[in-house]
Each structure stands twice: as structure tokens, then as C-alpha cells.
Amino acid sequence: MEERRKHPRIKPDPLFRIQVYTADFAENPLHRTNLAQRCLDLSARGACIVTPGRLRVGAPIVVAIDIPDTATRFRGKATVRWSQSVEKQGREAHVAGVEILQVLECEGERVEFMSGRAARTLAAADNRRSHHRVLVSEAEVTCTVSGLIGSFGGNIAKSLVDISEGGCKIILVKKVEQDHKVKLHLTFKHPAMKVETEGIVRSCVRDTMTLAPKYDTRIEFQNMPNEDAARLRLALKTLSE
The missing domain is CATH 2.40.10 (Thrombin, subunit H)
Structure with a gap:
């Protein structure tokens, strides 16, 4: 629901x-x-x-x-x-x-x-959030679903809305149930760098104001490699300036 x-x-x-x-x-x-x-x-x-x-x-x-x-x-x-x-x-x-x-x-x-x-x-x-969110206008995101429902096949992400050290909000073209695991590939333009991580879906809600399927999705990062975490912190610092 x-x-x-x-x-x-x-x-x-x-x-x-x-x-x-x-x-x-x-x-x-x-x-x-x-x-x-x-x-x-x-x-x-x-x-x-x-x-x-x-x-x-x-x-x-x-x-x-x-x-x-x-x-x-x-x-x-x-x-x-x-x-x-x-x-x-x-x-x-x-x-x-x-x-x-x-x-x-x-x-x-x-x-x-x-x-x-x-x-x-x-x-x-x-x-009061432990991680400050940053709005993102120039970045690309790829989201694939882990496990059995990976039969979606390929990328189901449309765009990245905001991001913090702890997670992000993205727009998906297909609904993913809460608590499902996903894999994310984030590509920032300014600064130019890439971040890869796993995540878990915390919410996925259909936007009823759009004709095409569109789901506002909150994802919490999990098991992010240290090198990717360092790149993400640098990207967030640059985007916040």
C-alpha cells in the first residue's frame, strides 16, 4: 500500500x-x-x-x-x-x-x-536529519533491482532529485516494493565523478499527477565502498557551495 x-x-x-x-x-x-x-x-x-x-x-x-x-x-x-x-x-x-x-x-x-x-x-x-540533503540538477543515475525481481531488466531510474551521505531521492519508472535492495550508479557532472553503491528502498510512491508511470522513491545507502563514500562527500561539498 x-x-x-x-x-x-x-x-x-x-x-x-x-x-x-x-x-x-x-x-x-x-x-x-x-x-x-x-x-x-x-x-x-x-x-x-x-x-x-x-x-x-x-x-x-x-x-x-x-x-x-x-x-x-x-x-x-x-x-x-x-x-x-x-x-x-x-x-x-x-x-x-x-x-x-x-x-x-x-x-x-x-x-x-x-x-x-x-x-x-x-x-x-x-x-533534524543526520544527513543534509542537496538538490541535484545535473547528474545521471542508474538503478537496477537486486534479487528475483531483477526481471525488470536494466535501468529503471529516470532522474536523481536530491542526495545526502545517507541516501537519495530518485524518480523511477517502475514501482519497487519497500525494503527491496537495489544497485545505484551515480554520475555527477560538476564535479565530474562517479559513485557506486547498494541501497534499500524505504518508500516508493506513485505520482498521480503525471500521465506516464513515475514513482518518487527514497533509497537508503548500504555497503558503500570507502572510496565511493569519499567521492560522494567531495561531490556533496562542491554541490553545496
Whole structure:
């Protein structure tokens, strides 16, 4: 059974006016471009939006919501967590998931669920992790399944989302049950180095907002050779700078 989401998604209020723009133009409204052509859903910690093109993962953005001619408004600093293009009936669409990092203002009952209390609780839990996660935009990952279900055949990884000394989050194209063992090959571009390790699947959840099969997967590293662990620490240090 797939794990229950920590923050349930809801459809946006039809009265909401939703804007998403790059943080560079936070103080320059005349030059803003709204990156949200349509909002598919909202939660206490983020949103899923349709965008005019592929957004860069990790890009700093601002999410603003209001109801015209009322006091209802929300504004928060955010980041692009994932971005992908999907094709259906010959037409291409671009979809992105954004995560709220800091609530700047929140007024009105209709946006109260985005006030940040639940998000701050989860963020505090993240900060207590023994290993700091680093977002990754330029890296390749190969994931193969160990044991009997290796009949998947070859690589089932689509992309690497974030990584720490203790594990990583990757996007898989096939579901792998919790506690199954996998083998990972990570190739970083900046710095240019490779890391190989075994791992165990801690969670694998279907992203229901995408048409093609896509599974957000958390993997805990196991039995990583010392040389690979040293290369990973160097890569994390460089990526964090």
C-alpha cells in the first residue's frame, strides 16, 4: 500500500488568482512573467502547476495567491522540486511541482491551510536529519533491482532529485516494493565523478499527477565502498557551495 501523503492535495478555489514568478523579480512587478498557466492542486507545502516550458529544478521562485477585491492573500518563497514534459494525443504540456520554503504573508480563511504551521513542523523534522540533503540538477543515475525481481531488466531510474551521505531521492519508472535492495550508479557532472553503491528502498510512491508511470522513491545507502563514500562527500561539498 502506498504511504499516505503528509499534506493532502486540494483543488484550488476557483476564485483564486495564482501567480508564480522567479525570485529575481520579487521586487519588480512590472517585469514579472507568470509561470503558472494553470494550478492543478495545492497543499500546505506546495503546488502542482502547468507551465509554459520546462522549469529548472532548484530555481528560486515566489508563489502568490489572492482573491481580487478582497483581503485574502498568500505569498511565499518556494523552489522548483521537479519539472517534466508530458505528451498526450500529440500535444505537449509542461508540469512542475513547487515546494513552499517560507511563508511571507497569509491572510484569510480560504488560504489558512497554507499558513505554514504544518510545513514548518515538517521542515523542523527535515533539519533534524543526520544527513543534509542537496538538490541535484545535473547528474545521471542508474538503478537496477537486486534479487528475483531483477526481471525488470536494466535501468529503471529516470532522474536523481536530491542526495545526502545517507541516501537519495530518485524518480523511477517502475514501482519497487519497500525494503527491496537495489544497485545505484551515480554520475555527477560538476564535479565530474562517479559513485557506486547498494541501497534499500524505504518508500516508493506513485505520482498521480503525471500521465506516464513515475514513482518518487527514497533509497537508503548500504555497503558503500570507502572510496565511493569519499567521492560522494567531495561531490556533496562542491554541490553545496
